[in-house]
Amino acid sequence: MLYVVTGPPAGGKSSWVTAHARAHDIVIDLDRLALSLAGPDAPSWDHHPVLLKVAHRARFAAIDEAVKHRDQVDVYLIHTLPGTRALARYQRWDAQVVTIDPGRDVVMERVKAMRTPGMVAVATRWYRDRSKVGLPAGTRQSSRSW
Template sequence: MGNKKLAIINGRRVLVDATTRIRQDSDREYNQARNQKQSDYIKFYHSTEWSHTREQVLTRDNGMCQRCGLAATLVDHIIPSEDDWDNRLDQDNLQSLCRDCHYWKTRRETIKRKKGLTRAMTITVLAGYPGSGKSTYVTDHAGPHDLIYDYDRLMAALTGQPMHQGNIDVNDYIQLIYEMLLRKLKAEQTFANVWIVLTYPDDKLDSLLASQDVRHIMLDTSRDECIQRLNHDKRDVVQLLKVLDKIDKLKSESKFDKFKIVSNEKRKNNSNFSFK
């Protein structure tokens, strides 16, 4: 009988061949490498401040894994701390996970890092009037390796409702997706282009992504033309006039000064198209 070793597989202690590679072996090698090369990293995870933060996050998440819903055993940095060391205690970047979910998340991050999946990523923010054609502009210009954040399209996808029919309860989830997206974009350059469709300028976005190549675009569609399009699409123009007025106010306060005015001529004469 060959040499055996004790292993934990699917939550049970079993004997396996000594040559069998198990998760504990990978964990041990990972921790040994970290101990040798990243002493500050290890000291942090043994610090009192991390211990207190960890307990606060576990309490906030009700002790549940935020991916599978089972009991959480650890607290994970959504954006790895080695990629965003300055925010290592930011609870918005922390989540409770079970050991299995953490293992697979870390494995994906390691594979991505080894492959060197980074691109010369450009982030384009489009803001301005409803009905100006922001969504269609992105559709016309986006490529196969791009990421698109569009509130209205995301709302429709999550609710199964037609475009522009909002749901206040779903709104909170979309805001969480948006905030998580910004944090990931700060640390990674996975995509060729990222398109973010907004209504108003977002100072938080500009601050968080200050180190990235962020460009700002506002389409040259006039207010009157936007109103015509909104009427054509049978949108709630009375409510949307308040949005247009707020945008005009922000423009008068120079909040749109960083936005480059670009033409959306391709869609201007298409009366059969629904504009955003």
């Protein structure tokens, strides 16, 4: 099964995946990929543009290969705000789209406390555009202890 996990920055997507994925499942998370490609002591969310470019390419390759094996293992793909084309592709793959959203106030508080200033704009865009692309209603869950 392919699970596409969406939600705003600092919404709890990674925590949801950690709670559901098993050791042999495949988890495709851009932040985890970037950290695995980065040098020592790289920041968790403020990635250099070149590192992000390489991580995006690795993510695309990982998705292409992982979907071939979704009948053998579960695949968890974190995609903050997929566009309509990406959602259509995920639907062709019979993906289950899971939206994690603890609520705008909680997200904005977390983003301001723990992320770079640019993430406020990303979170604002997520709340503005999520209904435009047809994301399912969010699951309100507390993630980890912040």
